[in-house]
Amino acid sequence: MEPDGKDTRRHINAGSKFTIGAARKETVITTPTDTRTEFSEVLQMVKVLPEVDLLIAESLFDVPEKAGIVVSANDEDDLKHSLSRIKSPYENDRILAIVGRISEQMSEWQGIPCVSDLVDIVSRFMKS
16 A cells, blocks of 8 residues: 555565554554455454544455445446345445446446445545
């Protein structure tokens, strides 16, 4: 996430367990991993942070029961395939939006908005 050549990236590459990069308007915490971090581990990390409004997890199929879901899809077949891979049962009211190229083909699917990127979803979420 941090670009090569920056001090924080050099610190990460040197083997730090955690790296915190603080700038004027943002703070980034990184920790290197050999494998994908399990969502349960992410939730443990979030517990120590101040109030978290939104947590975005990409390619997550073991969705916690109360979590809202954003699905990424290229087309309707891809969408149906992604929905079939979610381990916990989903209900349309838990699906906040569908993102990706599918938004070029349709503006909604079964009443769920299809948008081109996460910026729109985040702004909708923060306004509600």
